[in-house]
């Protein structure tokens with residue numbers, strides 16, 4: 134692959150031992166040549182408050198928006214909380230959605246997720262796709278990556294145990310590179 138792709142990784146969990154962070158870290162090693170994934174930290178983003186917004190965007194929000202804007206694509210690893218998107222992730226997206234030059238507009242996005250349950254965040258992922266409709270992000274449809282049984286899915290070094298699952302991640306990232314080329318100006 135001749136092109137380079139700078140991908141911003143977003144983890145929808147603040148937990149230190151997050152399976153979704155582990156999944157995103159593992160994705161770094163499965164990315165095609167020329168694709169780099171840098172994981173951002175959304176833990177400093179405050180809870181959305183319209184009064185705060187009208188008096189000025191908090192620095193972590195401005196920085197988050199800059200990171201999205203500068204990336205060629207955004208890769209989100211989301212947990213599933215009560216069949217939906219975790220609040221911390223939705224909160225970060227809500228803040229970004231209010232920034233001037235809303236950074237998700239026209240941005241290529243890919244979604245993956247790991248959950249304890251068998252459906253591997255399927256329900257959360259489809260809710261996340263819905264959120265991105267209004268933001269006009271260019272979410273790639275397929276391949277989907279839904280890692281179920283997360284407690285058993287990773288080796289101690291963070292690599293993915295199952296070759297088939299690792300293959301899905303590799304395929305998603307390869308297709309994401311093609312998707313970015315297709316939809317970018």
Ligand SMILES: Cc1cc2nc3c(=O)[nH]c(=O)nc-3n(C[C@H](O)[C@H](O)[C@H](O)COP(=O)(O)O)c2cc1C
Nearest residue numbers: 146148151152153154212213214215216248249250
């Ligand atoms: C508030 C809460 C709600 C959850 N709801 C779901 C759920 O709807 N489906 C599911 O598969 N797992 C659910 N789980 C379990 C998560 O899959 C599990 O905690 C997972 O490790 C979270 O991702 P993380 O490791 O990246 O933090 C829930 C966990 C929490 C804390």
